[in-house]
Amino acid sequence: MSSEMVVNVSPRETRAALLENGVLQELFIERASKRGLTGNVYQGRVSKVLPGMQAAFIDIGLERTAFLHVSDIVQPADAEGASEAARTDSVRELVGEGSDILVQVLKDPLGTKGARLTTFVTIPSRYLVYMPFGRGVGVSARIEADAERQRLREAMQAFITPGDSGGYIVRTAAEGASMDALRADMLFLRKLWEVITGKARATPQGTLIHEDLPLPLRLMRDLVGESVDRVLVDHEATCERMREFAATFMPGLGARVERYAGSRPIFDLHGVEEEIQRSLDPKVALKSGGYLIIDQTEALTTIDVNTGGYVGHRNLEETIYRTNLEAAVTIARQLRLRNLGGIIIIDFIDMEEDEHRRQVLQALEKALAKDHAKTHVSAVSLLGLVEMTRKRTRESLAHQLCMACPACEGRSFVKTPETVCYEIFREILRQAGQFDLQQLLVLAHQDVIDRLLDEESAALGELEVQVGKPIRLQTESLYLLDQYDVVLM
Secondary structure (H helix, E strand, O other), X not given: OOEEEEEEEEOXXXXXXXXXXXXXXXXXXXXXXXXXXXXXXXXXXXXXXXXXXXXXEEEOXXXXXXXXXXXXXXXXXXXXXXXXXXXXXXXXXXXXXXXXXXXXXXXXXXXXXXXEEEOOOOEEOXXXXXXXXXXXXXXXXXXXXXXXXXXXXXXXXXXXXXXXXXXXXXXXXXXXXXXXXXXXXXXXXXXXXXXXXXXXXXXXXXXXEEOOOOHHXXXXXXXXXXXXXXXXXXXXXXXXXXXXXXXXXXXXXXHHEEEOOOOOOHHHHOOHHHHHHHHOOOEEEOOOOOEEEEEEOOOOEEEEEEOOOOOOOOOHHHHXXXXXXXXXXXXXXXXXXXXXOEEEEXXXXXXXXXXXXXXXXXXXXXXXXXXXXXXXXXXXXXXXXXXXXEOOOOOOHHHHHOOOOOOOOOXXXXXXXXXXXXXXXXXXXXXXXHOOOOOEEEEEOHHHHXXXXXXXXXXXXXXXXXXXXXXXEEEOOOOOOOOXXXXXX
């Protein structure tokens, strides 16, 4: 399976698309005005401690204070050789209002929620993740070969001396890496941590201490490996930076970074722009004729599977089974593409046979195995529902690119012209009964005015007779469908 990364750079925005066999799988967007905060390290100030929630709000210099739970605070029991008896569940014993605290962003601010923080700082490199307050050596579960896992673990333990603090996680990219490369990464991370702690002692509260790499370099570090055949970049300076980064940290992969110099926009060439527009539509068509409805809310995301125009060839059960199988693969791709996270409820079409349920669930889990975000899937319920979670660290694609509809204020529906007409009638009666007036002027949306002059013309005439005053109508082009004014004249 061929895989490539396509990077589009504009003055204020960088976008990257991961393609597998020419099909868009993941999209990454970073804007200069709103860079992601995940991974950034701040010198914060404890602004408020909430014992009832066992949490604290931390001022890190953002518009909203960030949230720190007691479970994300380093405790004495976390230190090497410390006793578990030293652990406490009281947030007041760990932090105090007004005190300084070194924190790292776990999750970007989402909607009305502030950033989620931790004091368990982790610093990633190409092959390793350094945990200054951790212990031991862990190996990524994606490295499946037992011999390779053992080799990596023994190599790391050989580098660690008794006086060293902190722990390490060996990343998936380290599979097959030499001992020299692992040691170089380890020394780099230790030096970087020294720099971070030095800055923290010398900087005031609410200050950014360490910022993660820009998007193109993060992608080189985290995603570009043996599985990515080519990285195509349409910006000369960014292309050179990625090549330099590869030469330093990823020897042998720099040759895969290519400069795109064509006249046609790189995202148009690969069909990414069209796919982005489709990914904002709640309806996703299946090749068989079925379709999905994806509804993202504040609390969770629901996905409804429908047969649509697919009628099958054998019987109803077989039709439902084939639709659900196709939907499972499509759902896994849509979760990655739209970056949907949190709680996800999938409403598969009800299947009678247990074997069919098992195979659909298996197809979903197999498709999710390619996902870089951590997922957990439950069994298919008797109602055909599947509950799953997907780790969420940044806003979804829809939240990045869109805003709440000004007409419906994010409710996804607006009042009909008929409803607005009746509201206008009631308002006219209300105003006519309270004030002495010569005539009334109704300002409203074109669709509302059209209905008042057509379907509701008889009712409007009766209303004129009832109030005894003429009623004028005027279209207001700037008004939304449910906006109107009754002006007394």
